[in-house]
Amino acid sequence: MKKYLGPLSKDNPILVQTLGVCSALAVTAQLKPAVVMAFSVTVVCACSNFIISLIRNTIPPRIRIIVQLLVVSFFVIMVDLLLQSFVYDVSKMLSVFVGLIITNCIIMGRLEAFALSHKPLPSLMDGVMNGLGYGLVLVVVAFFRELLGSGTLWNHQVVPDSWYAAGYLNNGLMILPPMALILIGVIIWAKNRVTER
Amino acid sequence: MKKFSNTYIFLYVTALVVVIAVVLTLVSTGLKPRRDRNKQAEKCQQILRAAGHDIDRSKAVAAFTNLAEPLTDDGRQYRVVCADGTEGVAFRLDGKGLWGPIWGYAVVSEDGQTLKGVSFDHKSETPGLGAKITEQSFLKSFEGKKLYDKDGNFVSVRVLKPGTASEIAAENRVDAISGATLTSKGVDKMLEQLETISLSSPEGASAR
Amino acid sequence: MIEIFLRSVFIDNMVFAYFLGMCSYLAVSKNVKTAFGLGLAVCFVLTVTVPVNYLIDKYLLREGALTWLSDRFAATDLSFLSLIIFIAVIAGIVQLLEMVFERYLPALNMALGIFLPLIAVNCAILGGSLFMQERNFPTVVHSLAYAIGSGIGWLLAITAFAAIRERLKYAKIPPKLQGNGIAYIITGLLGMGFMCFLGM
Numbered sequence: 001m002k003k004y005l006g007p008l009s010k011d012n013p014i015l016v017q018t019l020g021v022c023s024a025l026a027v028t029a030q031l032k033p034a035v036v037m038a039f040s041v042t043v044v045c046a047c048s049n050f051i052i053s054l055i056r057n058t059i060p061p062r063i064r065i066i067v068q069l070l071v072v073s074f075f076v077i078m079v080d081l082l083l084q085s086f087v088y089d090v091s092k093m094l095s096v097f098v099g100l101i102i103t104n105c106i107i108m109g110r111l112e113a114f115a116l117s118h119k120p121l122p123s124l125m126d127g128v129m130n131g132l133g134y135g136l137v138l139v140v141v142a143f144f145r146e147l148l149g150s151g152t153l154w155n156h157q158v159v160p161d162s163w164y165a166a167g168y169l170n171n172g173l174m175i176l177p178p179m180a181l182i183l184i185g186v187i188i189w190a191k192n193r194v195t196e197r
Numbered sequence: 198m199k200k201f202s203n204t205y206i207f208l209y210v211t212a213l214v215v216v217i218a219v220v221l222t223l224v225s226t227g228l229k230p231r232r233d234r235n236k237q238a239e240k241c242q243q244i245l246r247a248a249g250h251d252i253d254r255s256k257a258v259a260a261f262t263n264l265a266e267p268l269t270d271d272g273r274q275y276r277v278v279c280a281d282g283t284e285g286v287a288f289r290l291d292g293k294g295l296w297g298p299i300w301g302y303a304v305v306s307e308d309g310q311t312l313k314g315v316s317f318d319h320k321s322e323t324p325g326l327g328a329k330i331t332e333q334s335f336l337k338s339f340e341g342k343k344l345y346d347k348d349g350n351f352v353s354v355r356v357l358k359p360g361t362a363s364e365i366a367a368e369n370r371v372d373a374i375s376g377a378t379l380t381s382k383g384v385d386k387m388l389e390q391l392e393t394i395s396l397s398s399p400e401g402a403s404a405r
Numbered sequence: 406m407i408e409i410f411l412r413s414v415f416i417d418n419m420v421f422a423y424f425l426g427m428c429s430y431l432a433v434s435k436n437v438k439t440a441f442g443l444g445l446a447v448c449f450v451l452t453v454t455v456p457v458n459y460l461i462d463k464y465l466l467r468e469g470a471l472t473w474l475s476d477r478f479a480a481t482d483l484s485f486l487s488l489i490i491f492i493a494v495i496a497g498i499v500q501l502l503e504m505v506f507e508r509y510l511p512a513l514n515m516a517l518g519i520f521l522p523l524i525a526v527n528c529a530i531l532g533g534s535l536f537m538q539e540r541n542f543p544t545v546v547h548s549l550a551y552a553i554g555s556g557i558g559w560l561l562a563i564t565a566f567a568a569i570r571e572r573l574k575y576a577k578i579p580p581k582l583q584g585n586g587i588a589y590i591i592t593g594l595l596g597m598g599f600m601c602f603l604g605m
Contacts, residue, residue, distance in 0.1 A: 178597045
C-alpha cells in the first residue's frame, strides 16, 4: 500500500516531477472547476493506465506513443462529453482545458513509466494515486486563490461583511494567472521544509 | 522483446481507431439531445432573466414557452412578458470582453424608450473582476434606464466610471465595474448595437 | 489581423496567461541557447499545424462543414472528434517535419532535431489548435497570424526565462526554495510584467 501513496506527497507529480502543470493552473481561480478538473484527470489517468496495462503485451513498441495518445484522447473525449451533458456550467468554465488533459504529461508519463511494465490492477492504483496527487495541489492552490481573491469558497461567501465594512479588500491579484505560479512556488518551498529536513 | 510484423502493426492501429471511433460516435449521438437541451435551457433562462424572471434552469424551457415568442427566425429577437406584467422585446447582443467574447440579452420596453433589464454572459473574463458582469448587483443597475435623452436622441445606456463624462444624464448611464475597465467598455459597446437592431426589428420600427 | 498577432504575443501569451507548455518550459530552460532552439521549434510547429487544423476543422469537423461534399451532410457534426484528430495531425506533422529536415535540411535538423519529438506532446501546440477552434477565426490567414504570434510569444517567454535562470546561479536563494520553487515564482513575476500589456 505504502508504495502507492508516494504521489500524494513525496513524489507528487506537480511538485517534484514538475509534470502536468500545463493544463492545470488556469482552472484554479475557483475551487469548483479545480475539483472537477482534478476528478477528470484522475479518471482519465486511472482508466488509460488500466487499459494500456491490459493490452501492454500486444502493443508494438514502434507505435506505442500513438497507441497511448489514442487511448488517452478516447477517455478525454468521453469525460468531455459527460461533463457537457451532466454538469454543463462547469464544463463551460473549463472550456478547452478539458481537451488539454490529453497533453498532460502526468498521464503520458505514467503510461510510459508504469503501465507498460506492470499488471492492470497496480496500474489502476498508480493512475488513481497520481491523479489524486495532482488534484491535491490543484485544490490547495484554488482554495487560497478563491479565499483571498474573491472572499468566497465554492461560491459561498466566507469573509464576513463586517470585515469588508472595516476596510478589508479582496486581493484582486490572486485571481490573475501569475499568482497561481507564485503560490505553487511557495507550496513547493513549504513541502521541501516538511519532507527533507 | 517480441517482434511485430508490419501487417500486424497496420491491422492493430486500424482496429484500434475503428473501435474508438465507433464507441465515441455512439456516446456522442446518445448524449446529443441532453447537451442540446442544456444549451437551450441556458438560453431560455438568460432571456427570462433579462425580463426580470428569476427561474431555475430546469424549469426555464417550460416557462419560456409561456412567456416568450420568437419575432424572427434567427433566434435573436423575442417578444417577452416581463416580471412586472408589461411586454417587451428581447434582443440578442454580442460583443468583445477582455479575454474573449461576451454576449447577452437586453429587454426593451414596447415603446422602445426604456431598458427593462439585461443579462450577460461571457466566455473567459477574469473571475471576480470582468466576470462580475453576470452578477445581479450589476445587472440590476440597468433596470429602467432610458435609451434616449430628453431631446429624443439615441444615447444608449452608457457604462461609465463613476464621476466621468457628467454631461450624460443619470438615467442614461450605469456605473462600470471597478477594476474591469475593458470588460465594462465591451458591455458599453455592446449596448450601442441596440440603436440599429431595435430600429431594424419589425416591432421596434413601429414603436419609434 | 495585426491586432490578433500582437494580442497573442503579449496579452494571450501561451505561458503567462494560459500556462501552456509549462513542462518543457521548466525542463529546457537551463541555458539560453537550448531554450531559444526549443522556442524556435515550437514557433515553427505552431505555424504549420494551426492553419492545417483550421482547414480540417472548417471543412471536415464543424457542424455543417461537410456541405461542400453534399447537402445531405448539413446536419453532421463531427466536432467531438476534433481532439483526437488534432493530436493525430500534430503528431503526424511533427514526424513528417523530422523526416524532411533529416533528408533536405541537415543544418536545421541539427539545431531543432532533438526538440521535435518533445513537441508532439507539448500542450502549447495542441492548445494553439484548440484556442484557434474556440475563437472562430474568419479566414485561414487570421489563424496563421494567431499561430505565429503565439509561437513568438512562447519563444519570448522561454528565452527571457532562461536568461534569468542563468543569472540566478549567482543569487542567494533560500536552500529549500532552490530549483523548481524559485522557477515557478519567477515565471509568476514575469507574468505580472506581461500583464502591463493588457491595456494595449
